[in-house]
Amino acid sequence: MTNDLTRWSAARMADSLARREISAVELTQAHLDRIAAVDGSVHSYLHVDETGVLAQARAVDDARARNEDLHVMAGVPIAVKDVVATEGLPTTCGSRILSGWIPPYDATLVTKLKAAGMPILGKTNMDEFAMGSSTEHSAYGPSRNPWDLERIPGGSGGGSSSVLASFQAPLAIGTDTGGSIRQPASVTGTVGTKPTYGGVSRYGLVALASSLDQAGPCARTVLDTALLHAVIGGYDPRDSTSIHAPVPEVVRAAQSADVSGMRIGVVKQLSGEGYQAGVQARFNEAVALLVDAGATVVEVDCPNFQYALAAYYLILPSEASSNLARFDAMRYGLRALPEGVDDPSAEQVMAATREVGFGAEVKRRIILGTYALSSGYYDAYYGQAQKVRRLIAQDFDRAFEVADVLVSPTAPTTAFKIGEKLDDPLAMYLNDVATIPANLAGIPGMSLPSGLATEDGLPTGFQILAPATKDERLYAVGSALERELVSRWGGHLLEKAPTLATVGAEVAR
Template structure:
């Protein structure tokens, strides 16, 4: 039976890989189906800043040629070979522009690949292009991109989360089956929650950060975005592992995460409810889906306990001192001299200081400027101990709270985000309200532990419109397999009539052309 292009893009990555290996479809057919989908709907979604059709089809054709020849070459292909993927535009990719969603890097072409991109290319996954994000990953809604906001496929008047809303929206809109994101305070998991997709933040150091444009180096982590827990696990297996080019990389082998994702046995698993990550500030519909998830897990044999993590109450404040401080240091390199955009002052002498001032004024957006100023202030001589130093002490207390919690539970659980996707523009004028979206995801980054967001159903709080809710699992450092086990089991429990949540995404009206022309032109 022939699979139509519309049906192809709605398969899971694992199903696509199985059909490719069985010879039921070709990699070129699969890649072209996704490119056609991007052309049809991305004018509305704006998930992609750059589409690399020629390179993607070349890679797909190479996979088909190897499979057609058979023998050891076909046997040596990676299980995901031929399955297309999108890459967040914070991860450098040779031959494609990398902008970080900023005018500061408009049209910039990296001379090298990030380690994760090297692994993707070696495994022969066609790279469809680069996805939109909040500028330099600073935001929770993908409204702070210099190239326009990305829209949520569930409701195009709402945000897709951030900073990696482009990757999550591309996967949710069936423009790509897999994507790469980065998670500094929840930028993979929170978009996953509000788009009904799966997003994983690996243990800090278990996936190489080499080639990820740094915002906060002690917090940033590359991770997978997918529609199912198994797909996320398969991608994690590919991109994980030690990298000598990354000084923070852990020297450990990558476990078979996908096997754990398929293990739905919950008897004896201790799941800890985090006392501080529920209740006030969480929408009623989010809490309702959370309670339903807990009951489903309990009924399947899991032991549910409550854990107290008192330092989590201070996590948001600590994060918004540590992250801007590191960002202000990392972004100092964008000076209009070495690379990227250069803007000359309109009047006065042509000095480095004046070029730097004019370049940063024109190249950085308002949110980036806000965080640079905040971070510079926190690091200044008179305030370092009071602000940055105190925040690092809170970070240590949070790590200790996690250690105590994991003595009582194998994994921890909470809602991923306190609300469903909010309307575009609703919080742009209130930075503090925007920052609160990360309240449940930030502790994992401060402690370096792994986390995953899995769809937990729909909330009907606002005008009876069903919008996705995310459920988050956290595990001890280096125990990423546990989050895949728990998330895979919950995913299976919550599927009704064998229909996953992402299959319920509303149909999108087709539009003419993609929304990436300005970036593509800047690269030429």
């Protein structure tokens, strides 16, 4: 076991804190030191709250010294995606239009983190308003993949994935509208869960597509992911789409790691053609390991998945065009005046502000959504996409009659190079082909590492999907697979990642 605290699992940190072997301040400072050493090259964070996070850690240590009852995760630090409102901390969504915005309130999930005594290290980078698969659409520059700094860390939550893979935080919050937790996890060798829609409150999340958005936990192990899921999940009266039921028993499921008798459905439409050889090979091996662990495998047919990407790229832009109308230069965010206009109208100011405040991808999707919702085209595009959405949900219903969980590769490829797909929006959209169906149906999904692709030595991801509100199944299967893989690898996958050059140290390349 290493003495470098930043490389520990969150579960071990929590345990060590409870035993008073380490202090929360010591643990937090170790992460701040790590951030200072490597974030110049990885660029996971948009904002680091050095003063605030140490104060929160000190408060936990003081409470522990007074023998107060503390949450099991008290003192374990965390990074939060910049789409989540944090009182007193900048929240930009990776956009120029929110540059410098300081929310006057906390998102519910942030309130829960604070109540659990989890110090917040800072805010992580993302594609602007969560639109993208690479963080290249961030107005503040891309994050880098710790496995290869020339490659993307996934998106939109590439800040939250790279922060974990570079040991700058043990836990992170992500949001997943079409794969923004799972695809970044896949390409960085980390773990992430999109809970059932309504499983984690959306209050205080800057909305992208309200019927698809879901916040969730990101971590380096399945158990750590479950521990965070249990902190942030649950009913919230401030989110009218929140599920009125207890959080599924995710921690117990992760600890049980029991798949005996479980029926694993391999989705025919989500493998084979279009999937990189190494991604497919690691996926097949992982399925075989689950069989060795006592599961049975069936192939399931989801014929309407072929329309999922098209339906998603109509539904998302439609909802986004409506949600992002709030950026009108009146109540918060940027206000830019049109050039050469005396006494401009509110309308002209709004248009000028959105011209300079939004990046190319955001403009593209807003205009696409405006088209899909416009009179004369509504039925052919948005209306038709909503019917396809129903067909996809029905495909899932049928599949879950014969399988307890469904599995697929998380993303069709390993991490691509920065710049490679930036000028081809459609190629970028294809990264989400396997993750999108879960968002359309509202069901939970997890990605965990399945290994390294032989051809490029980069991480590959394994996706698990479960019926709505059965999130615990993800953790039982994920934990069982992780146990088998880690024992084969002789350690966690991230131990194989290259050592990052650190500031102040001499490193030969």
